[in-house]
Amino acid sequence: xxQYQTNFIEFLVRSEVLTFGDxxxxxxxxxxxxxxxxxxxxxxxxxxxxxxxxxxxxxxxxPDIDNLYGPAYKxxxxxxxxxxxxxxxxxxxxxxxxxxxxxxxHGEKGVLIGQQYNGSEQVIIIEDVITAGTSVRxxxxxxxxxxxxxxxxxxxxxxxxxxxxxxxxxxxxMKEQFSLPVYSIVTVRDIIAHLYNHPLDGRMYIDDDxxxxxxxxxxxxxx
Numbered sequence: 705x706x707q708y709q710t711n712f713i714e715f716l717v718r719s720e721v722l723t724f725g726d727x728x729x730x731x732x733x734x735x736x737x738x739x740x741x742x743x744x745x746x747x748x749x750x751x752x753x754x755x756x757x758x759x760x761x762x763x764x765x766x767p768d769i770d771n772l773y774g775p776a777y778k779x780x781x782x783x784x785x786x787x788x789x790x791x792x793x794x795x796x797x798x799x800x801x802x803x804x805x806x807x808x809x810h811g812e813k814g815v816l817i818g819q820q821y822n823g824s825e826q827v828i829i830i831e832d833v834i835t836a837g838t839s840v841r842x843x844x845x846x847x848x849x850x851x852x853x854x855x856x857x858x859x860x861x862x863x864x865x866x867x868x869x870x871x872x873x874x875x876x877x878m879k880e881q882f883s884l885p886v887y888s889i890v891t892v893r894d895i896i897a898h899l900y901n902h903p904l905d906g907r908m909y910i911d912d913d914x915x916x917x918x919x920x921x922x923x924x925x926x927x
């Protein structure tokens with residue numbers, strides 16, 4: 705792992721976005737760890753988050769990008785803070801676009817806010833996590849009708865490396881169905897590798913028992 709990835713894992717824990725215990729996912733799976741990006745609520749957290757996304761984008765896609773697209777609602781602040789970080793930390797000025805949930809028929813009409821597409825833009829879609837891939841599929845269909853920009857790929861914060869309804873994860877399905885590169889800042893395997901028997905701020909988050917529980921979960925649902 706790169707240093708920014710281990711820093712990101714520690715940032716997830718300190719922000720209480722990544723927690724360990726007993727949880728039930730939306731799909732009904734009982735999981736020993738949970739990722740809740742709604743915990744990002746402070747300005748300093750969002751600023752740091754943008755820096756992590758910016759670093760990952762440049763490492764995965766390079767600087768040849770024009771625009772960040774953030775699907776409403778969680779993708780909006782992610783696109784904004786990442787664009788700020790790309791400009792302030794890497795001197796790369798990119799535009800931002802996001803969508804309305806409902807089309808506005810007065811004032812600034814239309815479904816997209818920010819940069820309007822003409823088909824030439826190199827776009828990165830920014831998400832928090834991909835569970836079923838529904839949001840990305842909806843985004844791809846929407847953007848085809850809204851200027852049809854060039855989608856370079858998708859970036860997410862954490863790849864849970866879990867199967868969807870079939871044998872593949874949602875991220876693998878995206879890659880297979882749309883031939884679309886999908887990258888994450890870290891994976892659940894990175895998290896295990898860094899936190900197992902590695903105390904953070906005096907607390908052990910993944911000891912032998914927690915590691916066994918996560919491994920059992922991934923044996924059942926992992927890819």
